[in-house]
Amino acid sequence: MRRAGLAEVLDTFGPAYLATRPLPRGGAKVWRAITACRTAALGGHLEACDACGQHRHVYHSCRNRHCPQCQTRAKEAWLAARRREVLQVPYFHLVFTLPHSLNGLVAADPRTLYDLLFASVAATLTEFAASPRHLGGTPAFSLVLHTWTQDLRRHVHLHALVAGGALGPHGEWLRPKKGFLFPVRARSRVFRGKFIAALAPPTVNACGLPPAEWARLKSQCYAHDWVVYAKQPLGGPDAVLEYLGRYTHRVAISNERIVGIEGE
Ligand SMILES: [Zn+2]
Ligand SMILES: [Zn+2]
Ligand SMILES: [Zn+2]
Incomplete structure (x- = not known):
């Protein structure tokens, strides 16, 4: 049975x-x-x-x-592949969030907006790691897209699982100076700048925004700092991956949520 x-x-x-x-x-x-x-x-x-x-x-x-x-099987395979990539160093967990003023565009052209989000977060992480003021090397990170909150409201954000350090030009591992890997506010500015630069016309118009509306949308985007949130993962990278995998491979009703069947 x-x-x-x-x-x-x-x-x-x-x-x-x-x-x-x-x-x-x-x-x-x-x-x-x-x-x-x-x-x-x-x-x-x-x-x-x-x-x-x-x-x-x-x-x-x-x-x-x-x-x-x-x-459930796809999640296990995904987790196993990500675990093989994890380095034996401390990890950080960052979350880069798109402001809700962009939700209309996301609904109109999700593919393009998600591509821009991945590209601008990757470029931000790479730029900070490459800067001699920070690490001066090549970073290692995994990015996972989330588009909804648990109560199913649109909330587009990217989780970044980032190794604490960078690969140096001679193959050596560079540790962060002062243990301070993430100047979060500076990153938030750079991330926002890169995203808006990439979104600027003609891209945004190809996504369906009338040309006359770009100036208004752009000033809305600059009106607030974009939320970048950082924390040292408590359970190490494994716990973060487990959490991200649950979301990535989620189904509306998982079998674990069905406790029994009654009636006819
Ligand atoms: Zn056998
Ligand atoms: Zn099946
Ligand atoms: Zn999330």
């Missing part, structure tokens, strides 16, 4: 629900994927152990990004 999960809920209550409420095409496709995942419907293959000769039959996965079974 399968343990209680989203697929079992859909199997149990689905037919009655679908009889009165037809799904849009996209929703129907996700539904089919989730209910077929790792069942005979998707076929399977036989795995054999070279050592003991035991065989077992394995059903194929749907790989749909809304499927709780598949996302």
